[in-house]
Amino acid sequence: MARTRKFSTRALLGAGSLVLVSALAACGGDDSGGAEPDKLDADADLSKQSITVSNWSGYMPDDIADQFKKATGASMKSTEHATNEEVMAKLTAGGDSGIDVAFVSGQYAQALNDAGLLEPLHDDLIPNLKNLYPEATELAFDEGNKYSVPYTWGTTGICYRSDLVDPAPTSWNDILDPDPKYSGKITMLSTERWLALPAQKALGYSVNTTDDDELAEMQDVLVEAKKHLLGYDDTTFYEKLISGEAVMTEAWDGWCGYGTLENPDIKFTVPEEGSDLWSDTMVVLKSSENKEAAFAFINMMLDPKVHSWVTENVYYNVPNAPAEDLVPAELKEQFPQLAVTPEQLGEGEVLVDLGEDSTKYTDLTTDVTAS
């Protein structure tokens, strides 16, 4: 008796689950691309609106919600994500993520747009767009700023201890194939596109290459380089420079500043082979029900007084001319990365989304790090 009951319970469970799962499969995954922007009212009463902004912790002033309320009357809540990938997972999971404005790196904004999740920019609601440098309006992942507004930008290079490394590094090969006395004291970035960057530039390839032969060559170079590495580190590499565990690290320009803050011997340089141009951007989700407030928020962030906060506190470059003018000269002296001009930044190659081919970089990273 028990046996037959057990069997039929199992069968029921199995059948039921199958039905549920197929129903889910049928309903889910509707990639509708709607290109029609909503009709938005420039005179909407913002005090009735409220937005949720997802950003990296510490990337906006602590009192930004108060500033927003004062400036527009609308309220906002902020939520945080530690990496692009996490917020992407939430935004692409289907359903309403509850997020109105998200801060994501450029190539991810492109991917979100391709998936039909972003609201095109309503320029009339963002008059401060005029503050952007011209170079910042032509970034390859979103030329003409149709759906994303650059918030910060910068490049990647080598952050090193000038007192421990002599002569100063000038080439990506200084970390890919280092002087034996520095072996074991070097770190590289662990995030896919940037892990590949030194090899791409050292071999003269594009940061957006998807050519299999080129990728294979890059893999060989990177596997060789791994032998000299202390490790792959995205978040604590400047700490390693401070403690002296590492003497040269692949680093983003802004981050290197945190090292310089603690130890002035820590300096940043862009290798002669060139580097990338990355940008963190602001986007508005199509699913937002408070789009006017969302654009008002973006507009406020482009206000020179607000925007310059980023440079002064986070030590990142912002693509906002009047904002950069507000940054004190001493800061630019202490952190030479902040004195870089848009033209110089513009020499970097802009990272774009690689669509289906982006998995090639995941595989490359796995193959290299597991070797």
Next chain:
Amino acid sequence: MSRAPATGARSRRAAGAFFLGPGLIFTIVFVVVPVLLVLSYTVFDRGRFGGIQYTFNLDNFSRAFEPTFRKVLVSSLGIAAAATVIALAIGYPVAYAIAKLPERWRSLVLVLVVIPFWTNFLIRTYAWMVLLNTQGVLNDVLVKLGLVDERLDLLYTKGAVIVGLVYVYLPLMILPIYASVARLDNELPEASADLGASKFTTFRRVTLPLSLPGVITGCIFVFVPSLGNFVVPELLGGGKTVMVGNLVRDQFLKARDWPFGATLALIMVVLLVALFVIQSLVSRRYAVDSRR
């Protein structure tokens, strides 16, 4: 299996439903269905921008057996196994010791063992980085004591990952073993001693077998999450030790290839379920049954 009570089969069915019902329904709705959902992705493809493209195929499975992934799987199993063995070596004596403490101290010490795990995971791992790095505390001590000539490269190695995993999952080993061993009502060990058995024989023949279910549970509790952990290999391993957890995370989040991530997860699941079934059979064999 317990004999049917004198109160009859209907009452027994009611009892069964009472105990099993709520838990099973909850589990089916919030565990089985979601997991089947994810595992169903394995036979589909990654959509163009991430997400799922519902074209049925089995490519993911052949891809999962490529050399790199195989290598990672094997290496992960090794590391997880090492962590489990070490956790057992530490955890068993400790759990046994706690169980032997006077009753009023037991809960206190048990909670003391667990309290470190109420601090944040990231900070605890950072603490290990501080302790183990070449300029760090442990090296300082070793050098000052003259035990080593040169600073050791302790961090960013497989060893560091294992230590980190043991540290993170140790209470998961201690608690089940303690639960198994506590209040074994010294009657049985005492009886054994009375009958002339040495302390060691008592332990080997009485205590150890009785604690086996707890031991196996503890081992599963350490082994499984060790396999899937991705923070410890990243921070303490310097990203140079890739484990299955990293792979699954990378596929789900970075490549946004949920189907392939689900495939790797499925392989892990099959392995672990197999281990679990073995465990289930073993523990049943050791179960005390009045009818045997």
Next chain:
Amino acid sequence: MSAAKTASRAARRPAKRQGLGLLWIPLIGCLLFLYIPIATVVVLSFNSGRSALNLKGFSLRWYPELFSDADLGHALVNTLLVATGAMVFSTVLGTMLAVGLVRYRRSTALDTMAMAPAILPDLVLAIGLLSFFTWVGFTLGLTTVMIAHAAFGTAFVVAVVRARLVQLDGSLEEASQDLGAGWFTTFWRVTLPSIAPAVLAGALLSFTLSLDEFVIAFFTNGPNSPTLPIEIYSRVRFGITPEINALATILLLVSIIAVVAGALALRRTDKTDD
């Protein structure tokens, strides 16, 4: 064995004699192993520099900063709510399930199902629940996190209680029912007390797991009410400052004081001895 020997053994029985002996070594060693990194965390909370990894000097600056950090405070409250709720649910459900699985329906399939969350990678459960909640239309928030953590914790409680239950031979329970007690009374008065350490261990486990659980919480949470692990992890990009160490130190202090106070209080009312 002579009656004299047995008698003298009985005379020696007061349990205090059965000391830990050599077992003190692993116990103390383990506590050292567990608390030395914690000591490091505490020391770094007094760092004058911004780093959670490199000690620069001594300063109390992070404590005032911690107390004025509203976000962290909210996150802490959220986490405690979720952990307590998840612990209660999972302990109750898990214990009942364990009893059901061991005493009423032995089935490897059901066993596996009940313990699935403990055997699966947490990312699978996390993404599965996200997909499930999204499909069903549940708004993501603290409730969904609590449900998720309860589902997760139940498996662990089942495992721990089960391991204990299989050791009991059921004869006491049979006796109880033969004497006329219903199955519920038997459970409540006979079974439960004998598995009490396991239930408590399970509850402790479930609470601990939920408190510091990041992956599942992240995916099943809404944007407005982060838990502590989510809040802390999100600060990784611009560097974790010793403020987090300060938080950990305070929590540690509070927990240890609470536990010691509890133990001392119990001492007064403790009538049973070994």
